[in-house]
Amino acid sequence: MQNVEENKLQLDTHTAVAYHWRVWQLTGLIRPSGIPKRLYRSYSIGLNLLVTLLFPLSLLARLILTRSMKEMCENLTITITDMAANLKFGNVYLVRHHLREIRTLIQQLDRRAQVIGDREELRALDWAVTTARNTFRTFAWIFVCGTTLSCVRVALARSRQLLYPAWFGIDWRSSDEAYVGIYAYQLFALIVQAVQNCANDSYPPAYLCLLTGHMRALELRVGRIGRGCDCDCLNDRQSYAQLLGCIQDLTLIHRMHTIIQEILSVPCMAQFACSVAVQCTVAMHFLYVADADDRLAMILSVIFFVAVTLEVFVICYFGDQMRTQSEALCHAFYACNWVEQQLPRFRRDLLFTLARAQRPSLILAGSYIPLTLETFKEVRTAPSLPFGGVSDSRSRSLKFSHLKGHAFRLLRLYAAAESQVRRMCTNQETEGLKEKRAQICSHSCTICILYASFYLFIYLQTSSPQGGSLSLSSACLFERGE
Template identity: 40%
Template sequence: MELETSSSIISKYSTNRAVTLHTYEAFKYHWFVWQFCGLKYPKNHNWKLLYTVYAIILNATVTLFFPLTLIVNCFLSENFTELCENLYITITDVICNLKFLNVFIVRKKLLAVKDILDRLDTRAKTDDEIHALRMGIRSAHKCFCIFAIMFGCAIITSQLVVYLSSERTLMYPAWLPLNWKTSYRDFLIAHSYQVYGLTVQAIQDLGNDTYPQAYLRILCAHIEALSLRISKLGNKKGMNSKEVNKELIECIKDHQIIIELHKTIQQIISTACLAQFMCTGLAQCTIGVYMLYVGLDFSKLLNIVIFFTAVTFEIFILCHFGDQLCQRAEQLTVAIYSCNWMDQNKKFKQALLLLLKRSQRPLVIMAGDLIPLKLPTFVRVMKTAYSTFAVLSEVK
């Protein structure tokens, strides 16, 4: 059987576009995660009471108690070595819970985006526009899967601390009301709780850290689809000037919807992105302190390497998609110049000039209204982390 060409695949998708094309599908994995974490009621209302009880128990035993065990242990540290050993995971876990709280606060806005995306989805009519949107959905799903693998590896490698240690120890130093150092039964209970808590926290953090990238990627996809739509204005055969003008007006309306989508996404992910920058910076610094003053054994090395890679990759992806958003906005301006505006009437040119002026406004996502999500920002964060590490090395 011959392989299908990319154009035939796109054509097949466009045939059923009205039924299958929903860019909100890019976030379906995130809503599975949030439903697991107790943030979204199931569709069957008969389970509402049981789900409420489940959500309360899950968040009381993990979201509240798990970071508390780490924080209390920090205060009970008897020396600087013990403090360093616990600090990097404590800071990350606390910020993870703050990001989860932010998702709880903005969850209604996360759902409201669906109506905006549905309006834009109906405008994608040609094969290349549909392909651009489908690539956005696939990219968002791929990003989620990559992070899921990273978080899974972090959970697995954290077990090495327990199994490779010469003495009885927990995955992460924590205060627990159990005598786990002398009692094997208490140790099994403590270890099982940490596995349970770490797994739930990792799933929560998976949703927290991947939804900003997904929303940015879908925004980029819709800007790309609009650029393709505008570049074809005046080039379609069989269309009179009235029909071309009408299509331009529709494109202007699409651009207004995209600006509305940009503002909504800015409100949704601004706090989460700022928290992520703080988390990455603090985690990198505390890991550096830990390596300098405590050192590493093989049982902890792999877990810390994966942990460091994950928190660094999180802000890289954010800055990457933020940079892509700026590039897509520039492509939109190029598309306006590329359409066949010279052969159109005065009314078309006036409307196009209005669209051109609006398109020149920068579409930049700001983390906490302070830090632009761009690749140069990622470079500055890495330079700052390295400079801090170098200063700590000299102090030692």
């Protein structure tokens, strides 16, 4: 009994995103209490100019100046990932007032759970908090491995290399001071960006876990409506009071869902675009330009490939869990003890509540693509379409499979042309050949981006929001109505 009381006093499900808020405070997005506003603003502007702005610009400059297809593939993967991460980081700054509103809603739902003190509800909320924190730790482990591997690659290199290919306008190959300074900056920027990305990639599933956990707690609460009282007259009033309390909680959850939709729409869409672009870039790197001797570069590319795919899977998985839980919450209203209730207003309010609860809760990336496992399945099976794979949307996706096949053939053509030009070039390379090589790399990059666009368009065509409609199940309520 003491453990239950301690849990009730200590209940704060917002701790599920405590790591994320700490990261946002350290990276200059949310000012912690007790720090002067001007001092924190100066710190935030300086840090984000030095890292969030300068680091991707150095990668982008190097990408523009690249004349080797191998370097272009390696740099394009990093640049796309970093640009998408900075977009999600900037989105957090724009929606920071929504994050504070979610914290207020969570506190209200926590107080409600504290007053009730049901063990199963507390257990469900504890599961949500633990899962969200473990998700952050998983992403942190992935980013630590990627950062460590980059440092190991530089340490084992036969010649001087940077952590990531970037342009600084300084000859760091012949200057020890310049190389040490650039390496120190890249290491610092890489650590800061890794911390930012860890929070950016893990806060969508964390908030989805919180929303799912509170839906589960409300499901258990709704299932107890109309049960446990001996006096019939008092039972009707108590049951109606329980229903009103659950309706108020459901309103808070719907408001929380609306805010989370506004927060996650842009970053999830950016993650989809980043994932497909990185996947096709890594595939092109492995198929056409990979150097078998540079195994660390290949391993790093694999880590990028797995990481972006895992990011899509995680948000689709927890989005699907939330949708399933919203359907279970609707079924809980049907399963409550409404049959024995004699108050007309009880059934009237229950009918209105069911009409709203029958629409499943979905998070839509870009206000269009639902975060469900069906979406992830389309992503996983789409590459097999050109090779005769069968899909439920086969007729709709057939033309896009032809586009992907043409894109692959164009990639082979440009890769072969680049190899021929490289063999033709001598130490005294002419300006014409230099231009030709630069043009080939530029065309290859364009084709890669077009292929990613085709792939993303398949997302849009094969994934459609699954809205709910009022079912005929509510007819049973009218059969016993007044």
